[in-house]
Amino acid sequence: MQKTEWPFNLEVGRTFFVQSEEELRGGGRGLTLVVGPQHPGSGHMRLFVVVDGDIIVDVVPDPGFVHRGVEKLAENRPYWTLIPLVEKASIMDSMNITYPLILALEKALGLEPPPRAKYLRVLMAELSRVRTHLYDLALLGVFLGHTTAFMWGFALMDMYAEVFAKIAGARTTIAYPVPGGVRRDVKPDHVEAVKRLLEVTRRKLKDFKTLFLDNPVTKARLEGVGIVDAKKTAELGVVGPFARASGIDYDVRKVHPYDAYGDVDFEVVVEKDGDAWARTLVRWREMYESMSIVEQVLKALPEGDVIDQALLFKNPEYRREGVGGVLGVYTYIYPEPGEYLAVAEATRGATLVHLWATGLQRVHRMRFVTPSWRNLRAMVEAMKGGRLADMPAVYMSFGYFPPEADR
Amino acid sequence: MKTLVSQAVSRLARWGTKWSLWPPHLVTACCGVEVGHLFGSAYDAERFGMLPMGSLRQSNILIIEGTITLKMAKFVKYIYEQMPEPKYVVAMGACAIKGGVFYGSYHMVPAAKVLPVHAYVSGCPPTPEAVLKAVTKVQEQIAHAEN
Numbered sequence: 252m253q254k255t256e257w258p259f260n261l262e263v264g265r266t267f268f269v270q271s272e273e274e275l276r277g278g279g280r281g282l283t284l285v286v287g288p289q290h291p292g293s294g295h296m297r298l299f300v301v302v303d304g305d306i307i308v309d310v311v312p313d314p315g316f317v318h319r320g321v322e323k324l325a326e327n328r329p330y331w332t333l334i335p336l337v338e339k340a341s342i343m344d345s346m347n348i349t350y351p352l353i354l355a356l357e358k359a360l361g362l363e364p365p366p367r368a369k370y371l372r373v374l375m376a377e378l379s380r381v382r383t384h385l386y387d388l389a390l391l392g393v394f395l396g397h398t399t400a401f402m403w404g405f406a407l408m409d410m411y412a413e414v415f416a417k418i419a420g421a422r423t424t425i426a427y428p429v430p431g432g433v434r435r436d437v438k439p440d441h442v443e444a445v446k447r448l449l450e451v452t453r454r455k456l457k458d459f460k461t462l463f464l465d466n467p468v469t470k471a472r473l474e475g476v477g478i479v480d481a482k483k484t485a486e487l488g489v490v491g492p493f494a495r496a497s498g499i500d501y502d503v504r505k506v507h508p509y510d511a512y513g514d515v516d517f518e519v520v521v522e523k524d525g526d527a528w529a530r531t532l533v534r535w536r537e538m539y540e541s542m543s544i545v546e547q548v549l550k551a552l553p554e555g556d557v558i559d560q561a562l563l564f565k566n567p568e569y570r571r572e573g574v575g576g577v578l579g580v581y582t583y584i585y586p587e588p589g590e591y592l593a594v595a596e597a598t599r600g601a602t603l604v605h606l607w608a609t610g611l612q613r614v615h616r617m618r619f620v621t622p623s624w625r626n627l628r629a630m631v632e633a634m635k636g637g638r639l640a641d642m643p644a645v646y647m648s649f650g651y652f653p654p655e656a657d658r
Numbered sequence: 659m660k661t662l663v664s665q666a667v668s669r670l671a672r673w674g675t676k677w678s679l680w681p682p683h684l685v686t687a688c689c690g691v692e693v694g695h696l697f698g699s700a701y702d703a704e705r706f707g708m709l710p711m712g713s714l715r716q717s718n719i720l721i722i723e724g725t726i727t728l729k730m731a732k733f734v735k736y737i738y739e740q741m742p743e744p745k746y747v748v749a750m751g752a753c754a755i756k757g758g759v760f761y762g763s764y765h766m767v768p769a770a771k772v773l774p775v776h777a778y779v780s781g782c783p784p785t786p787e788a789v790l791k792a793v794t795k796v797q798e799q800i801a802h803a804e805n
């Protein structure tokens with residue numbers, strides 16, 4: 252199969268047809284459809300889909316519509332401004348996607364967050380996880396033509412946005428962690444808000460389940476569609492809930508526990524089937540796991556500062572200026588030269604940040620590997636051999652988020 | 659008499675356009691998350707006559723959701739040109755204005771270089787309220803347009 256390209260150079264009338272029969276596998280009669288970048292679902296990527304009748308013979312993805320050069324931009328700015336830059340890869344999952352960067356920077360700067368900050372980070376990370384799963388499920392609803400699921404998902408997400416705004420000061424892009432701690436402490440009324448939020452979520456998820464997951468149409472659309480077995484999953488390097496849906500028991504939070512994940516008790520959700528339904532169920536059950544982690548964190552939340560003592564000593568004005576006063580200290584501490592690697596489990600899978608520091612405040616290079624990019628290959632493989640009508644279901648069952656993949 | 663009739667018709671047409679601004683589903687970047695909230699039940703943009711539309715042939719307002727990369731710019735232009743007149747553009751997010759956090763990136767263009775923009779919304783991402791405010795500004799522009 253030749254690489255399918257945008258067929259601009261073909262004469263009018265034959266634009267979307269594959270020209271030579273040899274290009275096709277399958278029955279030999281094929282049609283190349285161009286799906287995207289504007290399509291009724293979500294996502295800004297293009298797929299060249301070769302169909303034979305109704306069956307998808309081949310899919311060539313064309314990502315890069317949201318490539319904004321995060322890695323290149325990171326070379327030109329001081330390390331403390333990388334947090335908002337990296338976070339834009341996946342804005343509703345902001346806490347989790349910045350996690351590896353923060354962990355790597357902490358290694359480079361030799362900082363260690365106090366216990367309270369560790370717990371607060373886990374709190375926000377898990378709330379973020381629930382929120383992102385809700386986002387993906389809501390969009391899965393849209394892809395299946397189930398608009399009510401979209402409304403319910405976003406109504407629930409909106410409460411998360413409000414609580415984020417309360418705790419961190421922004422609805423979506425929270426940039427909550429900083430090297431050596433977190434940006435803001437939580438107050439008793441924030442804790443109350445989180446508790447209420449969990450209670451409402453648990454109550455509403457029951458109805459959401461009746462409405463969306465228990466709906467026979469949803470199940471019929473997702474079951475047995477887009478199967479990727481465990482072996483193939485491992486070969487293609489799939490990460491996160493999508494690998495766990497194929498029976499691969501891997502979660503960075505369990506394998507290399509960072510921050511307070513060692514202290515909390517949770518189960519890694521695994522399903523066996525590897526189809527779109529299993530991927531949906533894994534994410535559904537993970538929401539409950541995340542909520543239980545949040546409850547444990549709230550129970551065990553230690554008292555104390557939220558910023559490393561080493562930073563506090565450098566700014567004696569801290570008590571007067573609050574945490575904001577400490578942040579200026581970054582301008583006169585420098586990362587140790589060397590390479591630093593950190594992995595964290597973002598909602599859609601393991602995220603990796605590799606920093607090369609040279610002793611300057613600008614890092615020499617930042618490598619940023621995001622989960623959606625790793626799952627793209629499997630998504631394309633899962634579509635092949637299925638029906639064209641199942642393509643949207645497979646697409647969104649992978650929770651593919653183009654800004655995250657393209658960086 | 660003739661002018662009176664044509665004035666009345668144009669007023670009616672403007673009134674109709676004002677309350678039926680339908681955006682096509684073109685997500686250009688991460689501001690799309692807040693656009694999702696905008697059409698969700700909490701903000702409910704439908705009370706302003708906005709209904710997200712799958713097909714661009716039946717839509718008349720284009721919401722640029724953040725960054726336009728060079729690769730996307732071509733398609734944004736195609737989509738804009740395929741939309742029927744009258745059409746309006748709301749550019750959302752710091753990225754669409756001048757670049758935001760990605761200012762200086764090698765792969766993006768400000769929205770104004772690609773399309774004529776009727777209203778900008780600042781923020782990264784802008785809150786849904788801000789987008790709704792921009793939409794009401796566009797509605798005012800429509801209502802006060804000549805003919």
Ligand code: SF4
Nearest residue numbers: 689724751752753782
């Ligand atoms: S303005 Fe912010 S949220 Fe919007 S596209 Fe740009 S980076 Fe993303």
